Amino acid sequence: MSFARQIRLGGLRPHCEACTGVKGRETIEIDHPAGEEIQWDWFERRKSPWQETAYVLLGTLSHSGRTRGVLAESTDQAHLIEAMDAVMRRLGGTARKWRTDRLATVIVPGSAEVQASFAPVAKHYGAIVTPCPPRRGNRKGAVECGVKFCCGRWWRTMTATTPAEAQTSLDRFWASTGDARLRPPGRYVDPGELEGGERPRWPSVGELAEAEVLMALPLMPYPATIEEKRFADDRATVAFRGNRYSVNPGLGGIELTLRHRLGTGSLEIYSPQGTELVSHVLAVAGSGSVVRTDEHRAALEAVILGQFSTKRPCDRKANKPPGQAALAERARLLGDAGTEPSIDLDAIAEVIALAFPGTTQVPA
Numbered sequence: 001m002s003f004a005r006q007i008r009l010g011g012l013r014p015h016c017e018a019c020t021g022v023k024g025r026e027t028i029e030i031d032h033p034a035g036e037e038i039q040w041d042w043f044e045r046r047k048s049p050w051q052e053t054a055y056v057l058l059g060t061l062s063h064s065g066r067t068r069g070v071l072a073e074s075t076d077q078a079h080l081i082e083a084m085d086a087v088m089r090r091l092g093g094t095a096r097k098w099r100t101d102r103l104a105t106v107i108v109p110g111s112a113e114v115q116a117s118f119a120p121v122a123k124h125y126g127a128i129v130t131p132c133p134p135r136r137g138n139r140k141g142a143v144e145c146g147v148k149f150c151c152g153r154w155w156r157t158m159t160a161t162t163p164a165e166a167q168t169s170l171d172r173f174w175a176s177t178g179d180a181r182l183r184p185p186g187r188y189v190d191p192g193e194l195e196g197g198e199r200p201r202w203p204s205v206g207e208l209a210e211a212e213v214l215m216a217l218p219l220m221p222y223p224a225t226i227e228e229k230r231f232a233d234d235r236a237t238v239a240f241r242g243n244r245y246s247v248n249p250g251l252g253g254i255e256l257t258l259r260h261r262l263g264t265g266s267l268e269i270y271s272p273q274g275t276e277l278v279s280h281v282l283a284v285a286g287s288g289s290v291v292r293t294d295e296h297r298a299a300l301e302a303v304i305l306g307q308f309s310t311k312r313p314c315d316r317k318a319n320k321p322p323g324q325a326a327l328a329e330r331a332r333l334l335g336d337a338g339t340e341p342s343i344d345l346d347a348i349a350e351v352i353a354l355a356f357p358g359t360t361q362v363p364a
Contacts, residue, residue, distance in 0.1 A: 032062035032142070034212040037130075038095040039143035040084065042075055042103075043151065049161045055079075056170070058150065059087035060143040061095065064208035067146040067178055069170050071163050077105040078224040081121055082262055085221040090171070093214025094125050099140050101132045124222045126215055146178075153177060164242050164286030179206030220263040228258045236300050240267060242286035246296040247277055249303045 068090035132139040160166040237244040
């Protein structure tokens, strides 16, 4: 046992409040009025069935505990805004306050100020961003409990193999198992209101959530721009959310930039230099469609037909001695030494004698 471990086990270290964290510290329940607050938090799992990192944003109504979640491709600000809008539409509205931890996409690092690029988002939905105190993520304990519940009860037993299937499974989980959770009645009523002598009925999360009055959402989400990088394949298409969209032939293996503005039905594809190549109409996500313009189809068919041939392939094992042009080029490069190949046995014998003295005699 090391000396440092003995000091730690003996309790000889000086007390540091900042290092102690919340373990063993007194806590108290926090009153959450109905419809007052939504708590937000990400969780990610690197080993997903579709061989990519799964990013899941959860939003929890602090009063009732109702939670909804959305899978995202990334945790940047644009994907965060899109996921938050999707969660709030699943909840049926937005609360007056948004409680988050110190997300760098929402809060300026090292301060309690909202990012200048995120303030218009909260204004668009009519909400107020309230960050947790520094290093006190337990202030949003409702969504933290939702993360633990979701990871233990949904993620570990999920059978989905694609993000679209996982999203459907997640929606079903929170609407059924999540809303069926029971809550102690003493948390929501005064002790005097409980009937004496009988065990009070425990309300479910769904019942409590139905009593919450949320603010209505705008018709369209905040117009953030989703940007992703994708490689073009040999069919002159790029993948985007379960569908494929065409590009010009000859771009196979090149990384292209895809941009989609929330609230619109279009997808723009840009070259590595930033030139817009094409704009497509978005297909239904996860439908497996191939969206190809008439111009791209005609150009790709022309390339394929131009490469088409009925000739017999060359014999890869045939005898092909060098021709006259090759012999002439060898003679030009090597001069007299390149007319005919020659082997000097005497020179080879001298080399062997030098390498292995006493074992070989050079003939006189």
